[in-house]
Amino acid sequence: MARPTHHGIPSAHAEPHLSGRSGWLRAAVMGANDGILSTASLIVGVAAGASDHVTVMLAGIAGMVAGALSMAAGEYVSVSSQEDVEQADIAKERRELKLNAEAELDELAQIYETRGLPPPLAREVAEHLTEADALGAHLRDEIGLTDLSPPRPLQAAVVSALTFAAGASVPLTVGAVAPMESLQVWVASATLVALGTLGALGAQAGGASRRRGALRVIIWGVLAMAATSVIGSLVGAAL
Template sequence: MSATPDVHPHEGEQHGASVGARLNRLRAGVLGANDGIVSTAGIVVGVAGATASRGAVLTAGVAGLVAGALSMAAGEYVSVGSQRDTQQALLAKEARELREMPDAELAELAGLYEAKGLTPELAHEVAEQLTAHDALAAHVDAELGIDPDDLTDPWQAAGASAASFVVGALLPLLAITLAPHALRVPVTFVAVLLALVVTGVASARLGGAGVSKAVRRTVVGGALAMAVTYAVGRAVGGW
């Protein structure tokens, strides 16, 4: 009888229940940075269109950075906190059902695996073995797609969201305050569009989508936002 070969993930291939969660966090970070770039660029370019004062532009940019980061953090905390509360309620419900009606839960788990293509005998055997190993983990994974050891953390999500927003917001803020007065708007436009190319590529790679479409979407959106706010600034500043 031949020995059972060792099974390892292919090179560069990630396995594990938390891979999807990690990719979602990375994608959220990229999108947070993108929001920081576009929103802050819109603010500073708009103010630059209204006034030549470097202090006014810097003040508006810093205020936008702080307000945006706090807003992102608060929104993410509320959203992820609600998601975690729901997950914990579902885990508690499943644990109670396992205590009160273990046979029915075992049959339900076997039925789920049978629906995925296993024979009734094999599905029942798999359900029994997984239940013996870790009943709650087996049931919530098959029924709910939840990993009890990898629940969403609202504080972590809020911090990551705020940090990514700040990183993105710093680029247009530095570009418009450090560039020569006559070139500050063009320099900011170019710097922001290049940064949006990077975030577009990153979001496409993480999501497995087409790069050109993602880049085009982020660049056109950012350029439009800056053009509109600059025009508004010029119009308001002339009053």
């Protein structure tokens, strides 16, 4: 039987599912992927237009710090907005149940009818679930809210910042030790390996194809670094 576990949102099932990872997994994968790709693209772009190794590394470090803070702020605001919307829906359902319980019962029964239950059974199920947990039944079956992946703004912000910094450390480390004349090649190669590995691991954690997960981030990595390299060369030549 469903039971409220997170701000009144019912638990979908006691058994763990992969979808329960979606909140932190999305933030972690996006943070690490963005950290690797944006920092590598910045380094490659600056290296294409400059010959000073110190300048390139300063740009990379600044990009890592700014990117990590930006990711944290963005995730916190985004997930907080999601949480606000869910809480507004919960408050609305609570008011409607208090003001017009019979209409809400009819609405719940109609939902079960559209899912294939005959009208008498749909009504009986709605009555039983309403008696057990009216708010939880409406949140789950009318709105689709469960506690499989509740919004956690602070968790998303911290995970995004840390994984961004961890991802950014890959091109930064390679750029720090690579010779300036071949820095772009070394950083680009390490970045594609890191992106492919991350894409495969993220896909595996989410129960998807590792090959597809790796390929899609590698393609975007190639495009991003090629674009910044061209732009860096053009700007460097103009200056």
